[in-house]
Amino acid sequence: xRKLETIVREYHWGSRTALAELRxxxxxxPVPQAELWVGAHPDDPSRLAGCxxxxxxxxxxxxxxxxxxxxxxxxxxxxxxxxxVLAVDAPLSLQVHxxxxxxxxxxxxxxxxxxxxKPEILVALTEFETMSGFRHPAETVALLDELGLPSLxxxxxELAVCDTWGALRWALHAADAALVAEVAGAAARVPDLAHVVxxxxxxxxxxxxxxxxxLNAVKLRPGQAVHVGAGVLHAHLRGTGVELMVNSxxxxxxxxxxxxxxxxxxxxxxxxxxxxxxxxxxxxxxxxRTYRTPDPEFRLHSVRAGAVLxxxxxxxxxxxxxxxxxxxxxxxxxxxxxxxxxxPHSGNAAEVAGPGEAFWATTNxxx
Numbered sequence: 114x115r116k117l118e119t120i121v122r123e124y125h126w127g128s129r130t131a132l133a134e135l136r137x138x139x140x141x142x143p144v145p146q147a148e149l150w151v152g153a154h155p156d157d158p159s160r161l162a163g164c165x166x167x168x169x170x171x172x173x174x175x176x177x178x179x180x181x182x183x184x185x186x187x188x189x190x191x192x193x194x195x196x197x198v199l200a201v202d203a204p205l206s207l208q209v210h211x212x213x214x215x216x217x218x219x220x221x222x223x224x225x226x227x228x229x230x231k232p233e234i235l236v237a238l239t240e241f242e243t244m245s246g247f248r249h250p251a252e253t254v255a256l257l258d259e260l261g262l263p264s265l266x267x268x269x270x271e272l273a274v275c276d277t278w279g280a281l282r283w284a285l286h287a288a289d290a291a292l293v294a295e296v297a298g299a300a301a302r303v304p305d306l307a308h309v310v311x312x313x314x315x316x317x318x319x320x321x322x323x324x325x326x327x328l329n330a331v332k333l334r335p336g337q338a339v340h341v342g343a344g345v346l347h348a349h350l351r352g353t354g355v356e357l358m359v360n361s362x363x364x365x366x367x368x369x370x371x372x373x374x375x376x377x378x379x380x381x382x383x384x385x386x387x388x389x390x391x392x393x394x395x396x397x398x399x400x401x402r403t404y405r406t407p408d409p410e411f412r413l414h415s416v417r418a419g420a421v422l423x424x425x426x427x428x429x430x431x432x433x434x435x436x437x438x439x440x441x442x443x444x445x446x447x448x449x450x451x452x453x454x455x456x457p458h459s460g461n462a463a464e465v466a467g468p469g470e471a472f473w474a475t476t477n478x479x480x
């Protein structure tokens with residue numbers, strides 16, 4: 114087992130308190146801290162504590178021994194997942210991630226950052242607000258009727274024939290500052306659209322505010338999770354959570370950002386399906402709770418004292434409260450909040466002790 118030194122990314126939407134307090138550092142931090150990265154993505158790999166070796170380089174030196182035969186055969190000589198803590202104080206961009214085939218083509222032909230898909234799951238550490246996936250068209254039509262804005266008639270017409278994609282296309286191409294202001298003013302009278310009002314305060318000229326009318330608004334309690342598959346249009350709004358994803362940084366943005374957007378790409382990638390967001394409560398009432406998704410590259414678990422971690426292949430463990438102790442193969446590693454450890458492939462189980470909570474990332478091979 115190798116304890117890791119991790120990277121904190123600083124973005125304007127981050128928190129000046131959440132990650133600082135998690136890591137036991139002075140709070141508030143001088144600048145917003147948005148993402149704690151734990152893993153081996155080449156853009157910001159974690160490093161082995163005490164020797165400053167990047168985790169991706171460490172794995173490259175012995176992929177068969179450290180990753181195990183199943184992970185190596187399925188995903189190649191790299192860590193298949195990336196673990197993060199997100200600290201969201203302002204909305205993230207309205208975005209989608211490609212599936213595997215789209216990522217391969219996009220990397221080869223369109224400058225994508227990786228040739229891999231980027232499905233992900235986020236487990237809330239605090240109350241967490243997000244938007245994820247298209248609401249059923251009939252429900253959105255009812256909300257538009259509450260708004261009572263003739264200017265949204267083209268969007269309503271698309272939804273009336275269940276063409277959510279057409280409604281999104283109209284919103285992203287037709288919305289301007291005047292329409293955003295009109296929508297925000299009307300939304301102030303509709304409690305279910307309070308988040309749209311807040312978005313308009315941050316992005317008063319952004320078409321993404323109008324597109325947000327189409328999406329499920331989700332409020333997660335601590336311990337609940339949302340799974341975001343390839344093509345699911347989403348934007349996190351507020352809160353702190355642990356996120357696990359394929360080891361990829363492919364993001365295509367449609368709005369709610371000062372970064373470049375690619376509406377054409379988003380419309381070509383977006384999943385047209387409608388219905389409730391994929392919210393998970395986790396399985397298990399004891400010291401180990403599992404969040405099951407269909408993604409073979411990763412599975413996320415929350416663990417406490419008494420959990421026995423049966424898992425082969427590469428694994429990461431991240432402490433999120435107080436401290437935990439991990440024991441395996443005669444070794445023992447203690448982790449405080451924000452600290453993490455890489456567990457290489459082994460046939461032997463690890464045991465968790467201590468008063469805190471941690472999140473355990475594994476592959477999802479075998480179902």
